[in-house]
Amino acid sequence: MASAAPSVVERFAPSPTGELHLGHAFSALTAWEAAQAAGGTFLLRMDDLDTGRCKPEFAQGIEDDLRFLGFFWPEPVLYQSTRAAEHGAVIDDLIAKGLVYPCVCTRAEIQAAAGAPQEGAPDGPPYPGTCRGQSGLPSDQPHALRLDMGKAIDFLGGNEAVRSLTFEEIGVGPNGERGTIPLDPDALIEQVGDVVLRRKDGAIAYHLAVVLDDGFQGITHVTRGQDLFPSTPIHRLLQALTGTPTPIYRHHRLIRDENGRRLAKRHRDLSLSVLRAGGATPADIRASAGL
Numbered sequence: 001m002a003s004a005a006p007s008v009v010e011r012f013a014p015s016p017t018g019e020l021h022l023g024h025a026f027s028a029l030t031a032w033e034a035a036q037a038a039g040g041t042f043l044l045r046m047d048d049l050d051t052g053r054c055k056p057e058f059a060q061g062i063e064d065d066l067r068f069l070g071f072f073w074p075e076p077v078l079y080q081s082t083r084a085a086e087h088g089a090v091i092d093d094l095i096a097k098g099l100v101y102p103c104v105c106t107r108a109e110i111q112a113a114a115g116a117p118q119e120g121a122p123d124g125p126p127y128p129g130t131c132r133g134q135s136g137l138p139s140d141q142p143h144a145l146r147l148d149m150g151k152a153i154d155f156l157g158g159n160e161a162v163r164s165l166t167f168e169e170i171g172v173g174p175n176g177e178r179g180t181i182p183l184d185p186d187a188l189i190e191q192v193g194d195v196v197l198r199r200k201d202g203a204i205a206y207h208l209a210v211v212l213d214d215g216f217q218g219i220t221h222v223t224r225g226q227d228l229f230p231s232t233p234i235h236r237l238l239q240a241l242t243g244t245p246t247p248i249y250r251h252h253r254l255i256r257d258e259n260g261r262r263l264a265k266r267h268r269d270l271s272l273s274v275l276r277a278g279g280a281t282p283a284d285i286r287a288s289a290g291l
């Protein structure tokens with residue numbers, strides 16, 4: 001007897017650092033409707049690693065906005081900050097494999113050393129490798145931990161092995177990308193570089209956290225904006241390094257303001273709480289998001 005296909009598990013994972021806006025609503029509604037159409041599950045997760053900016057009132061506001069739109073999800077909501085021990089264990093494993101190194105550089109130093117940002121780099125200019133290969137950094141000096149991208153590619157079997165790693169895009173990338181997309185090891189070296197896996201404050205960085213927590217929650221489909229498409233090869237590589245399953249990706253268009261800029265949390269006039277206070281209905285919000 002053939003085994004049943006795994007149930008679809010979608011997620012919406014905002015950072016509770018402000019109010020949701022129409023762009024968030026579009027992404028959440030896209031994931032919600034995909035889960036509903038497949039008879040699957042929709043999960044809410046709070047990506048609260050930015051402890052200085054994340055606030056309980058923002059998390060509560062996010063839940064209130066989503067319930068207003070008719071969403072429901074299994075409780076309790078997972079907060080990324082509660083998984084520090086699990087994240088740390090993976091970091092320790094990558095250290096033991098010799099795939100990470102400490103970095104004391106500031107953003108200004110990296111920008112100055114790297115020169116002009118390269119098109120398509122997900123985190124700004126690729127790190128120039130200033131601290132790579134150095135030893136004897138003071139134990140009390142604040143430092144990030146970076147993935148040595150070259151060593152990671154070698155660990156996975158080299159360029160040809162990495163080219164065999166793929167992800168499935170059922171939405172569309174910023175340049176029309178869709179279908180089965182292989183990794184490009186040269187682009188990972190030249191355009192991505194040695195990404196941060198643990199920040200100077202000791203917290204796990206976004207790229208590794210999202211991979212581990214999506215895997216932990218059994219996420220089968222990741223729905224998110226096209227601005228995160230360039231991060232997907234990083235996530236696919238980290239999935240291979242950590243033995244984490246690869247979900248299907250659905251990248252979608254971005255909601256922009258009247259000047260063509262991507263919406264951000266500073267656009268409070270387009271926040272869901274303001275729209276709700278002004279009498280907007282769920283149908284009004286859907287229409288405003290272009291759904």
